Amino acid sequence: MEETTDRRLSREQLLKIAAAAGGATLLGGRLGTADAAHAALTAESGRLQVLDWVGYKNDMPGQAMFAAYVKAHPNNKPQFTTMTNESDALAKIHAGLKPDLFRPYVGWVKYFATSGLVQPWNPKLIPNFKHLNKFMVKAGQYNGKQYGIPDDWGFDAVLYRSDKVHPRSKSWGLIFDNRYKGRIAWFDDLEMLVTAGLYLGVPRPWRQTDEELKRSQDFLIKKKKLVRMIWAGESDLWEAFGSGDLWIAYAWPNDWVQMKKKKLKVVYMRPKEKPIAWVGMFMLLKGSPRPHLAHAYVNAWSSRSSGKWLEDNYGYGHANVLARPSSSDLLRALQLTNPRAVTEPAAHLDRDIPRRSVYARMWEQVKAS
Amino acid sequence: MSIAARASPAATRRRRLRLDLTTPMLLGLPLGWLAVFFLAPIAIVAAYSFDVYSLDPGPHGFTLTAWHDFLHSSIYLRLFWKSVKMSLIVSTIIVVLAYPVAYYLALSGTKRKYVLLLLLIAPFLTSYLLRVLAWKVILGDHGVINSFLFWTGIRSPDHPISQLLYSRFAVMLVLGYIWLPFVALPIFVSLESLDRRLLEAASDLGASRLQAFRKVTLPLSLPGVFAAFLFVFIPTLGEFVTPSLVGGTSGYMYGNQIVDLFGTGFPDWETGSVLAIFLLGVVTVLTVVFARFLQPRQVAAD
Numbered sequence: 168m169e170e171t172t173d174r175r176l177s178r179e180q181l182l183k184i185a186a187a188a189g190g191a192t193l194l195g196g197r198l199g200t201a202d203a204a205h206a207a208l209t210a211e212s213g214r215l216q217v218l219d220w221v222g223y224k225n226d227m228p229g230q231a232m233f234a235a236y237v238k239a240h241p242n243n244k245p246q247f248t249t250m251t252n253e254s255d256a257l258a259k260i261h262a263g264l265k266p267d268l269f270r271p272y273v274g275w276v277k278y279f280a281t282s283g284l285v286q287p288w289n290p291k292l293i294p295n296f297k298h299l300n301k302f303m304v305k306a307g308q309y310n311g312k313q314y315g316i317p318d319d320w321g322f323d324a325v326l327y328r329s330d331k332v333h334p335r336s337k338s339w340g341l342i343f344d345n346r347y348k349g350r351i352a353w354f355d356d357l358e359m360l361v362t363a364g365l366y367l368g369v370p371r372p373w374r375q376t377d378e379e380l381k382r383s384q385d386f387l388i389k390k391k392k393l394v395r396m397i398w399a400g401e402s403d404l405w406e407a408f409g410s411g412d413l414w415i416a417y418a419w420p421n422d423w424v425q426m427k428k429k430k431l432k433v434v435y436m437r438p439k440e441k442p443i444a445w446v447g448m449f450m451l452l453k454g455s456p457r458p459h460l461a462h463a464y465v466n467a468w469s470s471r472s473s474g475k476w477l478e479d480n481y482g483y484g485h486a487n488v489l490a491r492p493s494s495s496d497l498l499r500a501l502q503l504t505n506p507r508a509v510t511e512p513a514a515h516l517d518r519d520i521p522r523r524s525v526y527a528r529m530w531e532q533v534k535a536s
Numbered sequence: 537m538s539i540a541a542r543a544s545p546a547a548t549r550r551r552r553l554r555l556d557l558t559t560p561m562l563l564g565l566p567l568g569w570l571a572v573f574f575l576a577p578i579a580i581v582a583a584y585s586f587d588v589y590s591l592d593p594g595p596h597g598f599t600l601t602a603w604h605d606f607l608h609s610s611i612y613l614r615l616f617w618k619s620v621k622m623s624l625i626v627s628t629i630i631v632v633l634a635y636p637v638a639y640y641l642a643l644s645g646t647k648r649k650y651v652l653l654l655l656l657i658a659p660f661l662t663s664y665l666l667r668v669l670a671w672k673v674i675l676g677d678h679g680v681i682n683s684f685l686f687w688t689g690i691r692s693p694d695h696p697i698s699q700l701l702y703s704r705f706a707v708m709l710v711l712g713y714i715w716l717p718f719v720a721l722p723i724f725v726s727l728e729s730l731d732r733r734l735l736e737a738a739s740d741l742g743a744s745r746l747q748a749f750r751k752v753t754l755p756l757s758l759p760g761v762f763a764a765f766l767f768v769f770i771p772t773l774g775e776f777v778t779p780s781l782v783g784g785t786s787g788y789m790y791g792n793q794i795v796d797l798f799g800t801g802f803p804d805w806e807t808g809s810v811l812a813i814f815l816l817g818v819v820t821v822l823t824v825v826f827a828r829f830l831q832p833r834q835v836a837a838d
Contacts, residue, residue, distance in 0.1 A: 251800055258803035261591050349698050355800055395702045396784045399800060412677045412701060527802030534785075535615045535793050 211457045214246040215464055218256055218269035221249040222401035222421060223481075231476040236467035243460050251399045252356050254527065260284060260452075267455040268464065270318065273306050273446040274373075274517035280309035286453045287312035292462040295469035299486045300506055303446045306516070315448025316465050317486035319477055320509050321501070322442035323358065323517075326408075326418035330432040339366040339438045342417055343386075348393045352407065352416040355399040357523070357530040358443065362417070363387050365440045365515070373520050380529055387533045397534060401425075420501065424482035435500065444509035445517045446486065484508065578816065585809035602806045612793070612811065619773055619790035622704065626711045627719075627769040631761060633712075634719040638760075641720075642727035643753075653724065657717045664714065668781050671710045675701040675782070702784025710778050715771070719764040726760025727753070762829040770819050790815065 215236075219225055223232075225247045237244050248264060250256040253271040260266070271279060279285045290296040290313055296304075299317055307315030325341050327334065331350075334341045339362055342351055353359055363383040364372030375383060395413060398404040404422060407413045409429045416422065423435040449465045451458060467473060474490025477483055484501050492498055502508035510516045520526055583589045587599045606612055637656070641649045659667055674680045677696040685691040699705060730753065738748040776791035783789065790811065797808030 254802045255800045258799045258805075261803070261805075355796075357802070391785055394785045395698075399780075406672075407702070410676050410678055412698070524802055524804065528804060528807070531793065531796060531801045531804070531807075532609075532611045534788060534796065535611050 211243070211460050213243065213457065215240075215243050215268075215457055215460045216248070216266040217245045217464070218248045218250055218259065218264065218266035220270065221251055222419075231480075232473045233464055233467045235470060235473070236464045239467075240460060240463060243457070245464060254356075265454075266452055267457045268449055268451050268461045270447050270449055271315075272517060273303075273315070273317075273448055274519055276307055276315045276448055277309055277519040278523065279450055280312075280314040284453060285314055285450045286455075286458075287314050288316055288449075288451055288465070289313075289462065290316075292459065293466045293469060295466050295471075295487065298471065298489050299469060300488050302507055302510065303486045306446055307448050315450055316469065318447040318449055318465075318468050319481070319483040319485055320444065320446040321420045321483040322437075322444050322514060323354070323362070323417065323419065324442035325436040325438060326416045326423055326426065327434055327436065328414040328432060329434045331414045334436070337436055337439050339440050341415055341436065341438075343390045343393065344415070345393060347415055349395050350412075350414040351394050352396045352398050352404060352413045352418075353394050354417040355397045355534070357520070357526040358517070359387060359417070359533070360384065360526050360530055361443065361520075365443075372515075373518050374522075375526075380525065384529045384533055387530075388536045391533060391536065420482035424480075441512075442514045443517050444514035446509060478503070578813075581809045582813050584805050585813050587806055591803065591805055602810045606807065606810045606814065615788075615793060616790050616814070622708055622711075622789065623769050623772040623775075626708050626715070626772055627765050629708075630712045630716050630719050630768060631723075631765050634716055634764065635723055635761070638720045638723035638727055639753075642724050643730075656720055659713075660717060664777070665781075667714060668710055668778050671706070671713070671782060672701060675706055675709075677701070701782060702787065704783070704787045706782040706784075707775075707779045707787035707789070710782055711772050711775060714778065715768045718767045722763040722767060723757060723760045726757045726763075730756055758829065762826055766823065766826050770822070773819065774815055 217225070224230065225232075225245070233245060248259065248266060250259065250269065253275045256269050256271060260269075293316065296316070303317035303320065304313070307313055307317050325339065327341060332341070332347060334344075341347075342353060342362075343366065344351070360375070360380065360383045361372040363386050364375055364379065367383060367386060369375055369379045369383065396403070396407055398407070398416070401419070401422060404413070404416055404418065405425050408416055408422070408426055409431065418435070420435060423433055426433040449468070451461050455461060469487055471487050471489040474485030474487040475492065477485050478490060478492035478497060478501075479494070482497060482501070484503050488506065491503065498504065502513060505513065508514065580589065585602055587596050587602065590596045640646075641652055641656075646652070672679070676682070677698055678693075679701070681700060682691065682696040685697065686693050691697065734752050734756070735748055738752050743751065774791040774794070775789060776795045779787045779789045779792050780795075783792075794808050794811045794815070797804045797811065801808075
């Protein structure tokens with residue numbers, strides 16, 4: 168695996184690694200690969216460029232996910248650019264943004280691995296890799312190479328105000344419920360077509376036929392009149408839901424945590440059609456000038472303490488199997504003791520959509536309708 | 537005999553050469569700026585719309601597919617028409633509202649007109665985003681207006697007026713508020729430059745104040761009115777910030793679709809470019825049509 172990664176590094180980086188390793192060997196005797204990597208790491212310069220989701224508030228003080236990295240590399244602190252979804256990240260990269268790493272979710276692993284935009288990681292440079300959930304690690308692979316390092320995980324499901332809303336059943340149907348016109352929020356992503364497919368009983372919602380897709384699209388267009396807002400950034404959702412403008416939302420576990428912090432009576436429902444589970448995957452941009460710093464950053468994110476902090480503060484699960492939240496409620500709600508909580512029979516793991524551009528166009532038409 | 541006439545032919549040639557160079561030198565920078573930062577980007581966007589440029593790797597060439605799909609898509613054209621209607625309503629209403637304000641400032645003879653004008657444009661001293669977000673506080677279900685209605689007992693807290701925020705109404709209200717000073721200024725300038733002797737003449741000839749306004753003031757201020765209308769209509773037609781903050785699903789505009797196609801919507805730069813170039817074309821046509829109304833008009837006596 169290490170050879171694979173090195174082969175994908177630039178010639179200049181290879182020479183740096185070789186020079187550092189060779190020089191160190193001459194001075195101090197035998198050095199292992201890790202030492203050579205350490206030497207290369209110190210040779211990398213500049214701030215680590217990270218493209219990450221808006222809702223993580225990475226620039227806020229007290230953010231502990233990468234605290235160990237910042238302590239070890241004070242001169243290479245991460246500099247963040249935000250993304251609202253993977254399409255947004257893709258657009259920014261196409262437009263010339265050059266992050267060292269970014270964080271799409273599991274359904275995009277194949278897309279990015281085959282896009283030529285990313286390179287595989289070298290797990291040997293990530294000491295915490297051995298503690299990561301094996302199922303999720305495998306989900307980050309493509310053609311046997313580790314393109315995605317799993318970090319956090321959670322669900323797409325339905326959040327609602329229990330003091331205002333009385334669901335007829337535990338179902339995705341609540342976000343299409345005529346009784347709550349003007350109180351519902353959807354998520355601005357083509358995944359809404361998958362959700363409609365799940366609700367309508369389409370056998371393979373991620374691989375809908377033209378006819379099925381048209382049915383899902385027509386259903387969303389018909390139901391859009393019930394929807395007050397289609398949120399793209401979590402802060403928009405928190406503000407509207409928190410101020411009482413919304414009662415029902417397509418949401419993530421962190422949204423549930425944030426609304427509970429606002430003392431709202433909220434329930435995070437597990438629909439009978441099953442929630443859609445996702446696993447965040449760190450990906451390394453091809454040609455990154457700071458590959459070793461990127462590995463160090465991901466290692467910090469992958470630690471047990473980072474995992475616990477993430478679970479406590481965001482309500483998401485963490486791929487480090489040793490990480491446990493302080494709250495037993497959260498432990499139960501997310502089934503954090505179940506190593507396969509993100510897949511059948513508990514949930515549908517998000518997956519590659521072969522006709523993603525068709526889905527995207529149809530979703531844009533729903534919004535424009 | 538003038539000095540110029542006494543100058544030698546060589547000096548005259550030098551002077552003419554200097555003059556000949558002055559014009560291109562003065563125009564060169566702005567023209568170069570326009571070419572690099574306006575025309576070239578538009579050409580690139582147009583190239584994307586014809587798939588000459590593409591995000592997709594692999595061979596691709598000139599095609600009209602995206603244009604064909606757009607022109608045969610009732611969804612996009614309906615969205616465009618919806619945005620046109622919203623912009624027309626906003627522009628018309630605020631022109632009607634701004635005219636009396638500008639009239640008072642320009643023609644009332646008040647000594648404090650520039651102070652009042654400053655007050656009118658004072659909101660410009662704060663950020664655009666802040667001004668839009670402030671409306672969220674006012675229009676929300678538990679915002680200033682609904683709280684007042686709860687307090688007076690007109691509405692119960694369980695039944696706020698939800699249409700105030702995340703609606704088409706919210707978008708038009710906020711756009712009107714944002715662009716009102718842009719409308720008032722050109723009308724003010726056209727009214728202030730009005731030759732007052734024409735009004736005196738109208739009065740001397742027996743015209744009432746209303747007749748003088750209808751026959752003299754209004755026709756002469758129309759270039760300012762049309763300019764003001766354009767100042768609002770063109771930017772609001774492509775607006776996307778305000779709808780994304782206060783518009784919700786029903787206030788979604790054509791500009792939002794362009795932004796989404798370039799960003800969150802997979803991205804589909806080809807379709808996004810088609811929508812952008814179409815908008816640009818419509819705006820260009822409108823500007824050309826309206827330009828003929830921007831010339832000062834003559835006052836015709838009956």
